[in-house]
Amino acid sequence: MISLRDRLALTLALGAGVILVLAGVVMDRMLRVELVRRQDAALLARAWALANALRADDGAIELESTYGFDAALAGGEEPVLFQVWHQDGRVAGRSARMGHSALPQLEARLDAPVSADADLPGGIRGRAVGVRMQLVAEEAGEAERTLDHMDAEPALVRPVEELTIVLAQSLRDVESTMSEFRRGAFVVGAVTLTMGGLLLAWALRRGLAPLQRLAERAAALDTDSIGAGLGADALPVELEPIRNRFNELLARLHDGFERERRFNSAVSHELRTPIAELRTLVEVELLDRNSVAREAPLRMVLSVTQRMQALVEALMLLRRVETGESELPRTTCDVSQIVDETVEANRSTIAARGLTIDVHCTRPVIGETHRELFACAVRNLIANAVDHAPARSRVEIRLAAEAGRIRFEVANPAPDLEPGDVEHLLEPFWRKDRSRTDSVHAGLGLSITHAIARALELEFSASLSPEGDLHCALVAHGSRSRHA
Amino acid sequence: MKVLVVEDSPVIRQGLATGLRRSGFAVDVAGDGAEGLWRAESNTYDVIVLDIMLPKLDGWALLERIRARGDKTAVLILTAKDAVDDRVRGFDSGAQDYLIKPFAFEELLARVRSLCGRSFGLESKLARCGELVVDLSARRVMLGGRELDLARREFMLLEYILLRSGQVVSRTEVEAHLYDDANEITSNAVDATFARLRRKLEEFDDAPVIRTVRGMGWVLEQPAR
Numbered sequence: 001m002i003s004l005r006d007r008l009a010l011t012l013a014l015g016a017g018v019i020l021v022l023a024g025v026v027m028d029r030m031l032r033v034e035l036v037r038r039q040d041a042a043l044l045a046r047a048w049a050l051a052n053a054l055r056a057d058d059g060a061i062e063l064e065s066t067y068g069f070d071a072a073l074a075g076g077e078e079p080v081l082f083q084v085w086h087q088d089g090r091v092a093g094r095s096a097r098m099g100h101s102a103l104p105q106l107e108a109r110l111d112a113p114v115s116a117d118a119d120l121p122g123g124i125r126g127r128a129v130g131v132r133m134q135l136v137a138e139e140a141g142e143a144e145r146t147l148d149h150m151d152a153e154p155a156l157v158r159p160v161e162e163l164t165i166v167l168a169q170s171l172r173d174v175e176s177t178m179s180e181f182r183r184g185a186f187v188v189g190a191v192t193l194t195m196g197g198l199l200l201a202w203a204l205r206r207g208l209a210p211l212q213r214l215a216e217r218a219a220a221l222d223t224d225s226i227g228a229g230l231g232a233d234a235l236p237v238e239l240e241p242i243r244n245r246f247n248e249l250l251a252r253l254h255d256g257f258e259r260e261r262r263f264n265s266a267v268s269h270e271l272r273t274p275i276a277e278l279r280t281l282v283e284v285e286l287l288d289r290n291s292v293a294r295e296a297p298l299r300m301v302l303s304v305t306q307r308m309q310a311l312v313e314a315l316m317l318l319r320r321v322e323t324g325e326s327e328l329p330r331t332t333c334d335v336s337q338i339v340d341e342t343v344e345a346n347r348s349t350i351a352a353r354g355l356t357i358d359v360h361c362t363r364p365v366i367g368e369t370h371r372e373l374f375a376c377a378v379r380n381l382i383a384n385a386v387d388h389a390p391a392r393s394r395v396e397i398r399l400a401a402e403a404g405r406i407r408f409e410v411a412n413p414a415p416d417l418e419p420g421d422v423e424h425l426l427e428p429f430w431r432k433d434r435s436r437t438d439s440v441h442a443g444l445g446l447s448i449t450h451a452i453a454r455a456l457e458l459e460f461s462a463s464l465s466p467e468g469d470l471h472c473a474l475v476a477h478g479s480r481s482r483h484a
Numbered sequence: 485m486k487v488l489v490v491e492d493s494p495v496i497r498q499g500l501a502t503g504l505r506r507s508g509f510a511v512d513v514a515g516d517g518a519e520g521l522w523r524a525e526s527n528t529y530d531v532i533v534l535d536i537m538l539p540k541l542d543g544w545a546l547l548e549r550i551r552a553r554g555d556k557t558a559v560l561i562l563t564a565k566d567a568v569d570d571r572v573r574g575f576d577s578g579a580q581d582y583l584i585k586p587f588a589f590e591e592l593l594a595r596v597r598s599l600c601g602r603s604f605g606l607e608s609k610l611a612r613c614g615e616l617v618v619d620l621s622a623r624r625v626m627l628g629g630r631e632l633d634l635a636r637r638e639f640m641l642l643e644y645i646l647l648r649s650g651q652v653v654s655r656t657e658v659e660a661h662l663y664d665d666a667n668e669i670t671s672n673a674v675d676a677t678f679a680r681l682r683r684k685l686e687e688f689d690d691a692p693v694i695r696t697v698r699g700m701g702w703v704l705e706q707p708a709r
Contacts, residue, residue, distance in 0.1 A: 272564040276585035277495035283589035309586045316566060423586035 035174040040115040041131035047167045051133040056160045103166045106130025126311040128168035219401040227254040268315040279305045335369040336363040354392040363401040377452040380445035385412035406476040414470035427448040485600045486510040488529040490520030512537040517541025528660045530600045536563040551578040559598035604647035613649045614706040615690040638681045640703040645704040
């Protein structure tokens with residue numbers, strides 16, 4: 001089961017990772033676009049510089065060296081290539097380093113230069129910028145043409161033709177810058193994720209610590225400690241209402257348990273005197289030699305009284321064990337002897353019901369426990385099996401000491417039980433037969449055994465096997481048990 | 485043997501009184517602690533059966549009061565209080581036995597008999613004087629291998645003088661141990677009982693002898709050889 005902290009940490013880490021990656025991608029795109037835009041702007045400036053340097057001279061086009069065009073084209077590590085086209089599509093000139101290669105002829109208008117990706121000679125990816133200009137001829141020996149007033153009608157010049165100039169440059173500088181940026185971004189991202197993860201783990205641990213403490217306290221609650229609730233120390237404001245409400249509910253539950261215990265105790269205690277009265281009356285009456293005629297009904301009344309007494313005493317024992325009222329001193333005793341004695345005590349019932357009892361035990365099994373209570377638990381388990389197993393069936397009893405523990409197990413066929421019944425077996429007064437036609441059993445034996453197991457710190461389990469056998473087991477852990 | 489039952493439940497009180505009387509005890513009863521204390525201080529009992537939760541004066545206080553004045557009468561606490569602390573307190577307060585309600589009357593009877601015997605230094609249920617053997621539990625008297633048939637009062641008298649064999653028992657002591665409030669004692673009742681018991685014992689050659697000590701009482705002695 002994944003914890004809330006782990007789930008939060010995982011979700012937040014994944015979220016932060018995705019956000020970082022998305023941010024990186026966006027920044028990568030934006031940076032590349034900006035770098036390309038700047039390269040385009042630089043190319044455009046150089047294109048206009050080239051345009052300004054062009055002159056028409058008797059049908060030929062000359063480049064004015066005074067404009068320092070070579071220097072203008074030589075900027076950066078990557079060389080700038082150019083190509084100029086006449087209006088009729090003839091090539092007017094190109095960079096010498098291009099040889100016979102050609103640049104793409106971009107369709108620019110006079111008022112709208114264009115730019116585009118381009119494959120440069122040698123298969124190099126690059127950017128190209130195209131401008132369209134009017135080549136002017138000199139009037140009276142001097143021609144003037146300006147880049148800044150292309151839309152205006154020059155006063156002293158005569159347009160000769162329109163030229164298309166395309167400048168191109170490799171994107172290697174851009175890609176190189178992008179690579180450096182990506183490397184940096186990756187390192188920064190990794191460091192950020194690592195630091196963020198550590199910070200997140202610390203923050204979650206610190207932030208969820210009160211919840212963790214609350215959960216541990218809640219997990220440690222049992223019927224004995226429920227009155228303590230979840231404590232009253234300072235908690236974050238988000239948890240305080242929950243804790244306070246929970247404490248109120250626990251207090252109510254505790255009061256309910258206490259009321260139930262007091263009620264059981266009071267009922268049991270108050271029933272003792274009337275039962276004692278009834279029993280005394282009947283037994284004293286039986287002493288009367290003149291009561292022979294009434295002996296049979298008197299003995300029946302006595303039997304019912306004794307059953308009531310056994311029930312009350314069982315309830316009192318349950319209360320004492322549950323409340324820890326009795327001291328539980330441990331003594332060394334032979335557990336196998338307890339089992340043997342209990343089986344012997346049930347012999348008449350076993351014979352009457354035609355049961356077969358298999359006792360698997362290497363005697364003696366010596367352990368340290370509270371003999372009387374442990375014997376009571378053993379008696380209840382064996383009596384439960386003997387009384388409830390179908391007639392002429394087989395009851396198996398196993399007792400073993402191994403690896404510092406004693407395991408006592410009773411198994412009997414329980415065809416009437418369903419898997420859902422097992423959880424109710426330990427409830428006081430629970431009986432499968434809801435009509436309560438069984439006047440002998442009160443449904444307290446396994447409850448008492450469960451309470452005894454808790455008091456003696458034994459592990460008690462009840463389970464129904466796929467074959468329909470009820471297995472009840474008591475395990476004493478860490479006891480100084482041994483086969484003598 | 486005479487028992488005082490201090491019990492607030494009238495049903496248990498009367499039931500115990502009836503059962504104990506049928507079993508050969510003289511029984512006085514008290515329904516509250518104050519009456520119980522008054523009876524304990526005014527009479528001699530062999531055993532006091534004492535409840536704890538009593539009106540007016542609880543059993544603990546009653547026990548402390550009678551022990552404070554040096555009364556060593558055996559006390560059996562009969563109560564519904566079953567906690568270990570209560571039982572320990574009972575024994576610490578000077579009770580000889582502790583029985584929790586509900587109880588089997590047979591068990592109570594056996595404990596009362598045992599306390600009676602122990603108060604006279606008897607370790608078993610059999611009391612002897614020469615050939616005379618009395619089973620206090622089965623209420624049988626054997627003499628020379630034959631059973632002696634005694635009436636209830638005769639058995640009570642024999643039981644008492646047997647437990648005090650060799651000692652002179654006075655009329656007052658006999659009356660105190662054999663008769664309770666339920667029985668009106670006539671002036672010659674004790675003499676008549678002694679006379680009947682003596683006649684029955686004299687039928688046997690080796691029977692102990694009940695000797696009259698003039699002006700003092702009676703003493704049970706082994707027969708002279």
